[in-house]
Amino acid sequence: MADKSTIARPYAKALFGVALEHKKLGPWAQTLALSAEVVSDERMKKVLASPLIAPAQLADVLLEILDAAAPGGLDEQGRNFIRTLAANRRLGLLPEIAALFGRLKAEWENTADVTVISAVPLDETLQRRYAEAMEKRLRRQVRLHCKVDPAVLGGAVLRADDLVIDGSLRGRLERLAAEVGQ
Amino acid sequence: MAIKASEISDLIKSRIEKFQSTTDARNVGTVITVTDGICRVHGLADARYGEMLEFPGNTFGLALNLEQDSVGSVVLGEYKHISEGSTVKTTGRILEVPVGRELLGRVVDSLGNPLDGKGPIKTTKTAPIERVAPGVMHRKSVSQPVQTGYKAIDSMVPIGRGQRELIIGDRQTGKTALAIDTIINQKGSGIKCIYVAIGQKQSSIANVVRKLEEHGAMDHTIVVAASASTPAAMQYIAPYAGCTMGEFFMDNGEDALIIYDDLTKQAWAYRQISLLLKRPPGREAYPGDVFYLHSRLLERSARVNEEYVEKTTQGKVKGKTGSLTGLPVIETQAGDVTAFVPTNVISITDGQIFLEGDLFNAGIRPAMNAGISVSRVGGAAQTDIIKKLGGGIRLALAQYRELAAFSQFASDLDAATRRQLELGVRVTEVMKQKQYAPMSVAEMALTLYAVNNGYMDKVDRKKVVDFEAALQAFARSNHAAALKAINDKPVLKEHEAALKKIIEDFVQTGAY
Numbered sequence A: 001m002a003d004k005s006t007i008a009r010p011y012a013k014a015l016f017g018v019a020l021e022h023k024k025l026g027p028w029a030q031t032l033a034l035s036a037e038v039v040s041d042e043r044m045k046k047v048l049a050s051p052l053i054a055p056a057q058l059a060d061v062l063l064e065i066l067d068a069a070a071p072g073g074l075d076e077q078g079r080n081f082i083r084t085l086a087a088n089r090r091l092g093l094l095p096e097i098a099a100l101f102g103r104l105k106a107e108w109e110n111t112a113d114v115t116v117i118s119a120v121p122l123d124e125t126l127q128r129r130y131a132e133a134m135e136k137r138l139r140r141q142v143r144l145h146c147k148v149d150p151a152v153l154g155g156a157v158l159r160a161d162d163l164v165i166d167g168s169l170r171g172r173l174e175r176l177a178a179e180v181g182q
Numbered sequence B: 001m002a003i004k005a006s007e008i009s010d011l012i013k014s015r016i017e018k019f020q021s022t023t024d025a026r027n028v029g030t031v032i033t034v035t036d037g038i039c040r041v042h043g044l045a046d047a048r049y050g051e052m053l054e055f056p057g058n059t060f061g062l063a064l065n066l067e068q069d070s071v072g073s074v075v076l077g078e079y080k081h082i083s084e085g086s087t088v089k090t091t092g093r094i095l096e097v098p099v100g101r102e103l104l105g106r107v108v109d110s111l112g113n114p115l116d117g118k119g120p121i122k123t124t125k126t127a128p129i130e131r132v133a134p135g136v137m138h139r140k141s142v143s144q145p146v147q148t149g150y151k152a153i154d155s156m157v158p159i160g161r162g163q164r165e166l167i168i169g170d171r172q173t174g175k176t177a178l179a180i181d182t183i184i185n186q187k188g189s190g191i192k193c194i195y196v197a198i199g200q201k202q203s204s205i206a207n208v209v210r211k212l213e214e215h216g217a218m219d220h221t222i223v224v225a226a227s228a229s230t231p232a233a234m235q236y237i238a239p240y241a242g243c244t245m246g247e248f249f250m251d252n253g254e255d256a257l258i259i260y261d262d263l264t265k266q267a268w269a270y271r272q273i274s275l276l277l278k279r280p281p282g283r284e285a286y287p288g289d290v291f292y293l294h295s296r297l298l299e300r301s302a303r304v305n306e307e308y309v310e311k312t313t314q315g316k317v318k319g320k321t322g323s324l325t326g327l328p329v330i331e332t333q334a335g336d337v338t339a340f341v342p343t344n345v346i347s348i349t350d351g352q353i354f355l356e357g358d359l360f361n362a363g364i365r366p367a368m369n370a371g372i373s374v375s376r377v378g379g380a381a382q383t384d385i386i387k388k389l390g391g392g393i394r395l396a397l398a399q400y401r402e403l404a405a406f407s408q409f410a411s412d413l414d415a416a417t418r419r420q421l422e423l424g425v426r427v428t429e430v431m432k433q434k435q436y437a438p439m440s441v442a443e444m445a446l447t448l449y450a451v452n453n454g455y456m457d458k459v460d461r462k463k464v465v466d467f468e469a470a471l472q473a474f475a476r477s478n479h480a481a482a483l484k485a486i487n488d489k490p491v492l493k494e495h496e497a498a499l500k501k502i503i504e505d506f507v508q509t510g511a512y
Helices: A004-021 A025-040 A042-049 A055-069 A076-087 A091-109 A124-138 A169-181 B005-018 B151-156 B175-185 B202-214 B232-251 B263-276 B290-298 B306-312 B340-348 B357-361 B384-407 B415-430 B441-452 B461-478 B480-488 B492-509
Strands: A111-118 A141-148 A156-160 A163-166 B024-035 B038-043 B051-055 B059-066 B070-076 B087-094 B096-099 B125-128 B166-169 B192-198 B221-226 B255-261 B322-331 B351-355
Touching: A004 A025, A004 A076, A004 A091, A025 A042, A025 A055, A025 A076, A025 A091, A042 A055, A042 A091, A055 A076, A055 A091, A076 A091, A091 A111, A111 A124, A124 A141, A124 A156, A169 B005, B024 B070, B038 B087, B051 B070, B070 B232, B096 B232, B125 B232, B151 B384, B151 B441, B166 B175, B166 B340, B175 B192, B175 B202, B175 B255, B175 B322, B175 B351, B192 B202, B192 B232, B192 B263, B202 B221, B221 B232, B232 B255, B232 B263, B232 B290, B232 B306, B232 B322, B263 B290, B263 B322, B263 B340, B290 B322, B290 B340, B322 B340, B384 B415, B384 B441, B384 B492, B415 B441, B415 B461, B441 B461, B441 B480, B441 B492, B461 B480, B461 B492, B480 B492
Parallel strands: A111 A141, B166 B322, B166 B351, B192 B221, B192 B255, B255 B322
Antiparallel strands: A111 A156, A156 A163, A163 B024, B024 B038, B024 B087, B038 B070, B051 B059, B051 B087, B059 B070, B096 B125
C-alpha cells in the first residue's frame, strides 16, 4: 500500500502549478485548508466512504458546504479540482494535499514554520531571538508559532518539519536517564 | 554478580560526570505501522541507509528501506512498547558493536551485550558492523595453515589462514562437530576463534559453550549467539557483528577464525525481514540481494599484508600479517546443493567440505565426501610433511571409488585391482576420527605414512582403526621426542627415517 502522501503528491504539485500560474497561492491555501477541515469531519468521512453515493454527488455535497462556509471562495478551477478529486475518489486525501501544498508554498516563498514549545509563555524579545536564530540556521523567513507545554519543564523544543532541536530540560533529563541506565 | 551499593553510586557519579549535555538537532519521524518487528516511519527525511534509529524506551532500529515518504526499519530487540505515533529519531550513527580482547571467553548477543552472566564487558573500542572488505592492494596470498585436527581434512582439503572454506551438508551430519573441533584444536596456536550461532536452539548453544569450556577452548573464543528465539533482525546482523569482532584481531596483525553456524538460517531471517519490508521476492522467495548478503560478509575474511596492519595500528604493530579465516556452515535439504543459498555460498567460498548423511550413517566420521570436497587455495598453506604424505591418500580414494563401482559387476579381479581396492578400504577406515580428539601434525603424519607405505596391508580391515589407535598410543609413550621434532619442523625429508622407525618398532612389538 502506497503512502497517502505519495498519492497526494501529484495532485498537490499540479494544483501548485495552476495556482502559481494564476498568482492565487494565498486563496488556494485557504480553500484547501477549509476543505481539508470539512473532509476531516467524522460525519463527512462516513459520507465519503459510502459506496452508495456517486462521485458527482459527493463533489456537489462538498462544493455546497464550501460555498456556504466561504461564499465566492471557489472559482471554476476550484470547482473542477474538487470534481476531479471526487471522480477519482480521492476527496479523503484533501488534508494531505493541503499539507503538501503548504510545504510547496513555503518553499517557494522561502519561508518556514517553526514551532517553539516552552514551559512558560515567551516574551517578545525571546521570540524574536528564536526567530532570528532559526532564520540563520534554515536560511529562510521564519514564521514562529508558540506553544506552551509545562511537561517541557524548562528550556524549549524547536520544531521545523522533521528537524527537532531539543534544548529542553526534559530532553536533557531523558538523555541522562538513558546514559545512567545503561 | 554482587555489587556494593557504594560501587553503584560511584558508577552513577562517573556516568553523570562524563555525561555531556549538548542540545542536539535531530531528524524526527513518527511511527505509522508496527508489524512483526518492522516499523514504517513517516518523516525522517535525512535518515541514511543502514543508520541506527532511536525508538522510545532505549530501543534501536536499523533503517533498511528509504522510500519517498517513509522509512522502513527493523527493530533490534523487543518492539511491544512501540506503537503508532511513537517518535523516532535519527542518531547519525551506523550500527556498532564492541570489539577487543576483553570479549574473549564471553558469550554475547548480536549487539555485543553479555549473555553469560559474567558481568559487564569492559571494552574500550567499538567498530561498525558493516565494513568494506580489505582491497586488493592490502591482501596477501594464503600461505599458513589452519590445523583442524582432522586427518581427512588437513590431508585432503587443507585450510589456510585467511581462506573461506564452506562446511556443507544435511542436518545431523557433523557440521557443528567439525567446527567445534577446529576451535578446540586452535588452543595454543594463537588463532582467536569466533563462533557465531544463528537460529540455533538455546540448548545447542549452551552445549557448545559447555564443550568449549570443558576442553579449555573458551579462553581464545568469542561466542556470538542469536538463537532461534531472538528477533529476525538480530539473527540477520549476528554474522556481521561476529565478523567485526574478528576483524579487530586481523587488523592488529593476529590470526582469527570465524565460524558462521549457519548461514542458511541467516538467509531465512533476512528473507523474513525483506518480505515484511515488502521487497519483491525472487527465487525461493529470497530477495534480490541475497547473494550480496553473503558475498559482502565472506569477502571480509582475508589475509592482509604487513603494510595494512602497520597502517591500521598506526605503526604500533610492524612486520606482521593478519588473517580472518571464515568457515561458513550451510545446511542442505536432502543433499540438494543446487538450492539457491548453497549454490551462492559455494561460488563465493574458496572450497567446500561436503558432509553426507549416508557416509555418516555408515560410520565414516567425519562424513566427508572426498570426491567433491575441495580446497581451492589451501594447498599452498599445507605443511610439507602432510602435503607429501596426503597426496597419495587422495589418489587412492579416487581410484577406489572408481573401482568399487566397477568391481560390483566383475566376479574375479586381477591382483592390481584387488590391491587397489584393499588400499581404498584401509584409507577409508584410517580416515575415521572421533569427536573431540583432534590430532597434531606429527600424529597425522605417522598414520598417513603407515597407510601409504603398506604397513596396514596385512592388517584385517576391521582392525585398521584399532591398529591406528595402538600405533598412536605407542608413539606417544615411546617416541614423544620424535613427534615433537616433527611438530616443530614439519618437513618430510628430515623425519622420514624417524617415522619409519616408530612404525617398525610398533609392528614388531605392539599389540592391537
